[in-house]
Amino acid sequence: MAAVRRGAAYFLRSSARVLFNCKNTAVHKPRKWTNVLYTSLASLAVGGGLCAVPFKQVEQLSHDSLIRRAASLVTDSSTTFLSQATLALIDAIDEYSKAVHILNALQRKYLTSLGKLTKDEEDSIWQVIIGQRAEVNDRQDECKRFESTWVSAVKMCEMAADAAYTSGADHASITMNSNLEVALSQVEKAQKLSTEADKKLAETKVMEVQRMAQHSATVQNNDEEEMPEAYLRED
16 A cells, blocks of 8 residues: 555656646747747848848948949940940941942933833833832931931930039049040941932932933934924925
């Protein structure tokens, strides 16, 4: 009987220790996870803050320094815009000049063959000439469109260069002005070729008027010569 009592007491003491340990574990466990959570959030906040905004670096930069950096970025983007617009305009002018030269060659060929072609041959040549004139007009419209864009790019670059100079970004301002000079020079050369093509086309127009007048006079004289004398005699 005594042995049974001693065993029961041992069982109760063991059970009490287990319950006490479980209770302590249940009490301390949330505190442990809470500490881990706070530590993780703190690390995330510090890490995210450093990745998103370099606070220490920004604090060391003045407003003047930030403005100069922004002005440099503006000149870089303006240079890209100017380069693309210049390339597009030069290509458009080149295509226009080629179209004008082709039209000029077709018209001169027609004028040299005037009076030697049949009616069908003349009609065929004129269809080609009319089609080429339409091509010239399309190319000319394209030149005007790209020229408008290019002028806007030039104005933007001039403003960017002035802003960079005012903000103290001297290197960016000098580079921008150099790029402007190159773009203006390239477009000027292309426009000279276009002007020469237009000049030759105008000369051909004058020659066309003269040749057509001569041809009409020749045809009229031939008709009068072929007309029977009875129709030329007065009653």
